[in-house]
Structures are given as structure tokens and as C-alpha cells.
Amino acid sequence: xxxxxxxxxxxxxxxxxxxxxxxxxxxxxxxxxxxxxxxxxxxxxxxxxxxxxxxxxxxxxxxxxxxxxxxxxxxxxxxxxxxxxxxxxxxxxxxxxxxxxxxxxxxxxxxxxxxxxxxxxxx
Numbered sequence: 001x002x003x004x005x006x007x008x009x010x011x012x013x014x015x016x017x018x019x020x021x022x023x024x025x026x027x028x029x030x031x032x033x034x035x036x037x038x039x040x041x042x043x044x045x046x047x048x049x050x051x052x053x054x055x056x057x058x059x060x061x062x063x064x065x066x067x068x069x070x071x072x073x074x075x076x077x078x079x080x081x082x083x084x085x086x087x088x089x090x091x092x093x094x095x096x097x098x099x100x101x102x103x104x105x106x107x108x109x110x111x112x113x114x115x116x117x118x119x120x121x122x123x
Contacts, residue, residue, distance in 0.1 A: 080121035
């Protein structure tokens, strides 16, 4: 009998409804989500597992998702990042790409597409 290694994904978003629905989608897909309402809470969690992928909202209260990604890269962390936003605009998309994102989605995009992107990023 083979043992599968769980995939852990951090979801950093201040939209409680999105966190709840994305968590359900990930669990249904066999992925273990851990949610954070802010970038600061994510950074303060010293007991989290090694994440296989991060899903970051661009616009957060306090530190933005893009600022969080830039900080992680500056610290030498290279976990794949997927950005998600309710307020898509060309400047935000360009900043996300410059921060090294693996994928970029609007919150209204298909959950199946987001799940596929997470699976590819965590592979």
C-alpha cells in the first residue's frame, strides 16, 4: 500500500467567503488548505507546514499580496505563488508577474481552473 504525501496550500485572503469556498474546493480535490486573513498572520504562523503553493489576494488590509510575495522572494523562499483578485487591472497584473507569480486569476474565474493551476504549481 502506497502512502500519498499531502499537498499543503496557504490561502491568504481577507474575504472570509472566498477562503471558505476555496478551502472546500481544495479539500474536495485532495489538497490541504490553511487560510490566513492577512499577510501578517501568515508571516506570524511559525508552526505551519512547508507549503507547496501559496494563493494570495492582491489587495489585503495591511501588507498586500504582492508585497508579501516580494518579501518571501527576498528571504529566499521560492514557493509557487498564485494571485487572485477581485479588482483586476493591468498595473496589478504587471506587478504580480514581476513578483514571479505562477498564475493570476480574478475571483470570478472558474474554481476548476484555479484548482488545476494549484495542482500544476505544487507538482
